[in-house]
Amino acid sequence: GAVVSQHPSWVICKSGTSVKIECRSLDFQATTMFWYRQFPKQSLMLMATSNEGSKATYEQGVEKDKFLINHASLTLSTLTVTSAHPEDSSFYICSARGHQIYTDTQYFGPGTRLTVL
Amino acid sequence: SQKIEQNSEALNIQEGKTATLTCNYTNYSPAYLQWYRQDPGRGPVFLLLIRENEKEKRKERLKVTFDTTLKQSLFHITASQPADSATYLCALDDSWGKLQFGAGTQVVVTP
Numbered sequence: 001g002a003v004v005s006q007h008p009s010w011v012i013c014k015s016g017t018s019v020k021i022e023c024r025s026l027d028f029q030a031t032t033m034f035w036y037r038q039f040p041k042q043s044l045m046l047m048a049t050s051n052e053g054s055k056a057t058y059e060q061g062v063e064k065d066k067f068l069i070n071h072a073s074l075t076l077s078t079l080t081v082t083s084a085h086p087e088d089s090s091f092y093i094c095s096a097r098g099h100q101i102y103t104d105t106q107y108f109g110p111g112t113r114l115t116v117l
Numbered sequence: 118s119q120k121i122e123q124n125s126e127a128l129n130i131q132e133g134k135t136a137t138l139t140c141n142y143t144n145y146s147p148a149y150l151q152w153y154r155q156d157p158g159r160g161p162v163f164l165l166l167i168r169e170n171e172k173e174k175r176k177e178r179l180k181v182t183f184d185t186t187l188k189q190s191l192f193h194i195t196a197s198q199p200a201d202s203a204t205y206l207c208a209l210d211d212s213w214g215k216l217q218f219g220a221g222t223q224v225v226v227t228p
Contacts, residue, residue, distance in 0.1 A: 002163075004160075006160075042220065043218045043219060043220040044161070044206070044218045049214070049215060091158075093160045095160075095216075097214070104166060105151055105163055105166055106163075107163060108153075108160035108161045108162070108163075109160050111158070111159060
């Protein structure tokens with residue numbers, strides 16, 4: 001139970017292009033989904049919190065126009081990195097907290113490795 | 118400012134021994150504390166959650182203690198196995214439903 005998937009698992013793109021990452025809760029509905037970024041040898045840093053049907057809440061220092069989040073349904077959230085640059089290269093991980101089940105904590109996806117050339 | 122500290126040095130341990138990891142925090146009053154496991158290139162996997170009114174929690178070979186006076190949690194892996202080799206993350210809920218993570222401690226279990 002509490003399975004969260006991410007797609008793609010890795011992506012390489014050219015500088016200036018946009019990349020979309022999908023996060024899905026496969027066997028439960030998620031009230032809230034979270035997006036994290038992790039640089040090598042560092043811990044997870046929360047980027048934003050999204051609730052289905054409402055605007056995402058971004059953490060301080062995270063550009064909302066650069067990292068577009070859409071939480072279209074209780075099982076899907078997307079993160080779009082717009083006009084990506086090499087410094088955006090990182091490991092992006094989403095998590096989901098359940099709506100009626102799996103409400104106790106966050107369950108994480110496997111992550112997406114983004115490399116911007 | 119809020120801070121979560123985990124031992125940054127890797128813990129090397131022989132198979133069969135008990136690994137003990139520490140998580141200390143400051144300027145938090147968490148309702149609960151959580152431990153996750155993260156393998157290289159993968160997302161964290163939830164292991165255990167312990168609430169502020171619980172002193173100890175166990176799950177198979179894992180044991181977590183939570184001392185809100187000392188502001189510390191200890192995470193034990195008993196009868197460790199090479200498959201337990203990973204980075205273990207401590208996380209606190211900041212009462213807004215958001216998790217703040219420590220930097221993690223790498224555990225290496227050698228046969």
